[in-house]
Amino acid sequence: MSFEWMKRDVPVITDVSKSEFLDVIYQKRNPAVLRGVDIGPCVEKWTAEYLASQGGDREVKIHVSPGAKMDFINKNYAYRSLQFCELIHRCSKEIQDDFFFQKDELYYLRSLGDDPRKGIADVKAQFPSLADDLKIPDFFNQDQFFSSVFRVGSANLQLWTHYDVMDNILMQVRGHKRVILFSPRDANHLYLTGDKSAVMDLDNPDFEKYPDLKLATPYHCLLEPGDVLFIPALWFHNVVSLDFSVAVNVFWRHLDISCYDNKDTYGNKDPVAASKALQIIQRGVKSLEDLPDEYRDFYGRRLVREIEKKTYLVDDKR
Ligand SMILES: O=C(O)CCC(=O)C(=O)O
Ligand SMILES: [Fe+2]
Incomplete structure (x- = not known):
């Protein structure tokens, strides 16, 4: 007997104003896709060619994965460094001339701050030549700002299910993404190791190994270029890039600054x-x-x- 997993869609809300966001969506603390928000000319401008020519040659630390699903339990990926422009070239094609392990390897950048160990990512500071192209929606106060992170990835790459401790807007600039989210109330059904779920395959889950997963409710959405996904703190998310993908996410504090670990770099250390x-x-x-x-x-x-x-x-x- 096959099991029909109860799925829901994340609501898509168009042309939301700052007050609608703050008074309704933010208060509910449920995820929402915000469509039609102005995130600046990056949506038209950030082609692979433009990013490679404007983004510069700074070294960035990346994940290199032989398969589409990065698996943190079996560590099927490795950390390497590449110049940003070279990373963009490689992410935007499926077969590589130069590679670390194999011709069809996949790449993922999650940008860091200037000091890779404790620097908090701030896209506009680390990529000043791209800063004017990106407009961060003013949905939160500047003093709540924590970080802004460049996320660049190859087509098909999947990032494991995890939660972060900050509120988040994920701005999809180029390419499409499928995101599956779970409520923090489903924490007991997701087989957690720290902030990550051990369930790697959400499209064809192994319910024999993970029977409680049936009790969780996955929320699906498909992000298009220009979409902004609001991910409230503690909501689990699993992200698949359907094509060459460029995104920036902004983490900001929901709670008072004193509640957070002051050594947090990634926005994922528990309060x-x-x-x-x-x-x-x-x-x-x-x-x-x-x-x-x-x-x-x-x-x-x-x-x-x-x-x-x-x-x-x-x-x-x-
Ligand atoms: O879009 C991605 O690549 C991952 C997004 C994510 O995990 C985040 O914004 O916290
Ligand atoms: Fe995340």
Whole structure:
């Protein structure tokens, strides 16, 4: 018997004003595709040729993957460096003359700041010759700004399902993308390792291995050039580039600055209070190791119940 996975569409909302975004969409904290927002002349200008000639020759760190699905568990990709212009050339074609591993390898850039270890990405600062082409919608206050990240990838490349801790607008500049999102409330159904889901194939999921995935609701959308996807903090997302893809995403803080880890570079370190709680729980679980199995099971269940009772939102409490 085949299982029909319940899918939903992310709503597409056209010509949304700043106040509609802030008063309605942002308040709901659900993802939305915003179509018709002015993100500047980049949508017309950023062809591969233009980006290669204007984007400069700075070295960028990239993921190189032999297959379309980057798999963080089996680490089927490697980190390498290329000049930005060379990266653009390679991403925009499917068979390479120069390559690291194989002719049909795929590339993915997630830009970093000037100091690759602790520099927070800011596209306009790192690619000044492209800065005027991009208009970041003024949906948030400047003091909430965290980073802006260049995302350039080969056709077909898929980025694993993960969450980030900042609010996000993903501006699709060139190419099309299929994005699948899951609510933070589906966290227990996604087989998480840290911020990533172990389920790699969402098109043909292995429900025998991941039976609880059936309980999750995937939200689908197809991004076109010029579209802006609002991804609220903690919403899981899985992204496939359908063709050569150029995007910029902006992370901004939803919570007060004091809630975030001040060593976060990528916008994905859990808020301070949450990582503290996770550490305490890990210590608590370790302390149960001193007990025989059936006692550990019993106190483990009590712990889970206590956490559910005290933290879950009312409609999810059992
Ligand atoms: O579009 C992509 O390549 C990935 C987007 C993403 O993960 C993000 O904006 O947080
Ligand atoms: Fe992300």
